[in-house]
Amino acid sequence: MAGKLKIHGRLLCNMWLHLLCSSLLLITTEIIVSTAEDTSTFQSIADGETVVSTGGTFELGFFSAGASKSRYVAIWYKKIPVATIVWIANRDTPLTGSSGVLKVSSPGFLVLVDQKNTTVWSSNTSSSAQNPVGKLLDSGNLVVIDGNDHNDTEKYLWQSFDYPGDTLLPGMKLGRNKITGFNWHLTPWKSPQDPSPGNYTYQLGPDGYHELIVREGSVIKYRTGPWNGIQFSGMHNLDSDHTNTYGFVLDDDEEVYYGYKLLNGSVLSRLALTQDGFLHSYTWSGETQGWVLYLTAQVDICDSYGLCGCLEGFTPNFRQDRDLVDWSYGCVRKTPLSCTGDIFKKYSGMKLPNTEQSWYNSSMNLKECEMMCMNSFCSCTAFANLDVRDGGRGCLLWFSDLIDIRYSTGNGQDVYVRMAASEEGMELSCCLEQSLKGK
Numbered sequence: 001m002a003g004k005l006k007i008h009g010r011l012l013c014n015m016w017l018h019l020l021c022s023s024l025l026l027i028t029t030e031i032i033v034s035t036a037e038d039t040s041t042f043q044s045i046a047d048g049e050t051v052v053s054t055g056g057t058f059e060l061g062f063f064s065a066g067a068s069k070s071r072y073v074a075i076w077y078k079k080i081p082v083a084t085i086v087w088i089a090n091r092d093t094p095l096t097g098s099s100g101v102l103k104v105s106s107p108g109f110l111v112l113v114d115q116k117n118t119t120v121w122s123s124n125t126s127s128s129a130q131n132p133v134g135k136l137l138d139s140g141n142l143v144v145i146d147g148n149d150h151n152d153t154e155k156y157l158w159q160s161f162d163y164p165g166d167t168l169l170p171g172m173k174l175g176r177n178k179i180t181g182f183n184w185h186l187t188p189w190k191s192p193q194d195p196s197p198g199n200y201t202y203q204l205g206p207d208g209y210h211e212l213i214v215r216e217g218s219v220i221k222y223r224t225g226p227w228n229g230i231q232f233s234g235m236h237n238l239d240s241d242h243t244n245t246y247g248f249v250l251d252d253d254e255e256v257y258y259g260y261k262l263l264n265g266s267v268l269s270r271l272a273l274t275q276d277g278f279l280h281s282y283t284w285s286g287e288t289q290g291w292v293l294y295l296t297a298q299v300d301i302c303d304s305y306g307l308c309g310c311l312e313g314f315t316p317n318f319r320q321d322r323d324l325v326d327w328s329y330g331c332v333r334k335t336p337l338s339c340t341g342d343i344f345k346k347y348s349g350m351k352l353p354n355t356e357q358s359w360y361n362s363s364m365n366l367k368e369c370e371m372m373c374m375n376s377f378c379s380c381t382a383f384a385n386l387d388v389r390d391g392g393r394g395c396l397l398w399f400s401d402l403i404d405i406r407y408s409t410g411n412g413q414d415v416y417v418r419m420a421a422s423e424e425g426m427e428l429s430c431c432l433e434q435s436l437k438g439k
């Protein structure tokens with residue numbers, strides 16, 4: 001049949017004028033071009049097919065992890081030779097064979113079906129569209145949009161950026177919606193062969209002033225320290241001039257979240273939570289054709305939550321049932337506060353303590369902050385600026401033991417700790433030194 005048609009076409013061309021034939025060719029070319037522009041959208045993709053984002057940065061398709069035969073729908077970088085998965089749809093429900101199909105179905109779901117047409121994974125939406133289509137954006141965000149909305153309104157029926165796996169890309173959020181309680185967080189792969197969620201989570205702390213926390217199960221393993229307007233006070237930035245990325249915390253009536261953006265859009269950057277609960281930020285190096293680590297969170301053993309000592313003037317808060325030194329119950333003052341005539345001792349370059357039992361006000365200045373802490377009698381234990389930019393602003397107060405305070409390995413900040421007047425003039429020796437001395 002096809003052969004016959006071909007011959008027929010050539011015969012027609014032979015008979016027609018040259019001009020007419022070339023214009024036919026032109027039309028054909030135009031059709032091809034307009035389809036090429038649309039490779040980022042799809043109605044359905046089968047295993048073996050892929051979708052490439054408009055700028056060619058990311059690709060969506062099926063893959064297997066390591067030696068495993070299980071198939072997953074995933075997004076990876078298109079442009080680089082090192083296979084790097086940034087998102088997986090069916091983390092918990094792998095396909096067993098390679099006959100999976102990812103489809104867009106009415107009124108705007110993504111549905112992954114196996115060879116028996118059984119749904120193994122599906123997305124959700126609260127709105128509907130006449131003509132829902134899937135689209136892979138150049139940010140790495142897989143979205144469902146209304147194909148009839150040609151205005152590019154960024155109204156997504158669903159987006160993969162709301163369901164992070166182990167990777168935070170620029171433009172994604174870590175935090176929560178204060179109204180719905182929706183929580184954006186990272187979970188690592190279980191193993192290199194198994195991308196289902198491991199035991200760790202990386203998410204915004206539930207109470208007090210915002211900081212991000214790595215937990216193993218429910219146990220805190222690491223805190224970033226609160227955001228100080230430039231960075232987390234307890235993070236160690238290897239790329240100190242911040243040439244590639246900048247981070248921020250947004251806190252409005254509806255949402256509070258951490259995110260980061262790229263200053264240079266052609267740089268590839270990602271933050272990942274590793275299988276053993278470590279946070280690593282990477283940028284891609286075209287020179288070495290590899291990922292370069294530019295930020296690590298946990299640098300030494302004292303970055304493990306509450307593991308290393310107390311400030312001078314404090315002593316571990318031993319539990320009676322324990323003989324061994326265990327720092328995890330925090331520190332208590334050697335000399336109790338007198339509540340009147342206490343002083344505030346300034347410690348510089350610190351990772352600020354756990355903010356779960358903290359209070360904050362973003363418009364107060366440091367003097368007002370000190371007054372407030374002093375006037376709250378013994379219950380306020382320390383204060384600091386919220387934001388270190390422009391000489392500092394905002395007020396952060398602690399009403400608890402000061403847990404997990406240490407000299408920062410990054411750019412820490414000033415914290416003013418309430419002490420009995422008799423402790424004035426004591427030397428500061430903190431966490432890291434103390435733990436080394438003990439060895």
Ligand SMILES: *[C@@H]1O[C@H](CO)[C@@H](O)[C@H](O)[C@H]1NC(C)=O
Binds near residue numbers: 117
């Ligand atoms: C697969 O299932 C959907 C809904 O369950 C149905 O509409 C569709 O016709 C089925 N496709 C095949 C090939 O059986």
Ligand SMILES: *[C@@H]1O[C@H](CO)[C@@H](O)[C@H](O)[C@H]1NC(C)=O
Binds near residue numbers: 124125126
């Ligand atoms: C979809 O979301 C609605 C509410 O937003 C929820 O009630 C429903 O259970 C969800 N469905 C699935 C399959 O997750």
Ligand SMILES: *[C@@H]1O[C@H](CO)[C@@H](O)[C@H](O)[C@H]1NC(C)=O
Binds near residue numbers: 149150151153
């Ligand atoms: C798209 O934009 C045009 C002109 O700005 C407007 O008239 C139209 O209502 C818009 N359509 C949608 C679906 O937003």
Ligand SMILES: *[C@@H]1O[C@H](CO)[C@@H](O)[C@H](O)[C@H]1NC(C)=O
Binds near residue numbers: 190
């Ligand atoms: C997760 O925790 C459970 C119980 O603590 C443990 O048995 C399991 O090995 C852990 N899994 C991973 C991947 O760490």
Ligand SMILES: *[C@@H]1O[C@H](CO)[C@@H](O)[C@H](O)[C@H]1NC(C)=O
Binds near residue numbers: 264265266267286
């Ligand atoms: C952006 O990054 C690319 C790739 O690393 C580099 O070639 C380019 O010079 C950078 N542009 C700017 C303005 O820094």
Ligand SMILES: *[C@@H]1O[C@H](CO)[C@@H](O)[C@H](O)[C@H]1NC(C)=O
Binds near residue numbers: 361362363364368
């Ligand atoms: C924060 O402090 C400012 C200035 O002292 C004050 O006007 C405002 O009411 C405070 N906000 C809260 C929520 O306490």
